[in-house]
Amino acid sequence: MTAPMIITGVGKRIGYALAKHLLAQGHCVIGTYRRHYPSIDELQALGATVIQCDFYDNAQLQTLIEQLSQYPAIRAIIHNASDWLADNSAGFTAHEVMQRMMQVHVSVPYQINLALASQLQAAAQGEVGASDIIHLTDSVAEKGSAKHIAYAASKAALDNLTLSFAAKLAPEVKVNAIAPAMILFNPSDDDAYRQKTWANAMLPKEAGNQEIIALVEYLLNSRYVTGRSHHVDGGRHLK
Known part of the structure; x- marks a missing residue:
């Protein structure tokens, strides 16, 4: 069986588009x-699982990890799942907002990467850079x-995880980050x-999603890029 690619958060936007693209390329996708x-x-x-x-x-996360651990090899993990809470979000204290942001963007990738490291290394089959972790951060x-x-x-903490896991899992596993800014407008966004x-x-x-898809393809195919954050932000750092 072909080693699967795991994508978190495939319900909409980047995760959905990326899953469709990889399926069309013939990859085994778990979302x-x-x-x-x-x-x-x-x-x-x-054909996706x-x-x-x-x-x-x-508890649900641990069940997911147990399910994914049944695969003998994993080609890639793309951590796309995200949430976007303002600091004054209704119904949450400041402590709860921080807890939730750190949980979904840091603790979940951290636990999944550690738990599935041997499966990622197994997919490499002795070839440097044959498996990947990609963190979707934010500019x-x-x-x-x-x-x-x-x-x-x-998101800054997730970017730092990229450095740690790149060092820890080399040379079998490449670990990189993609830091998007505005990729897609919502239908409700007005002209102003x-x-x-x-x-x-x-x-x-x-x-558009194609910018992220193209960069993911580049990272998956590269044999010499690891521990880097790749900004897709239209040059916002120059403003």
């Missing part, structure tokens, strides 16, 4: 999701955020919001 969307049924019909798991529930991790402090801090967002970038355009 996780928290909430059910019609896209989950579509991915399943296309989809597993529901609420990453805020550690905001490098500059912080006034309204999403906990979110930005957790779009213009304001474009004004923050040197390249004022909507990137």
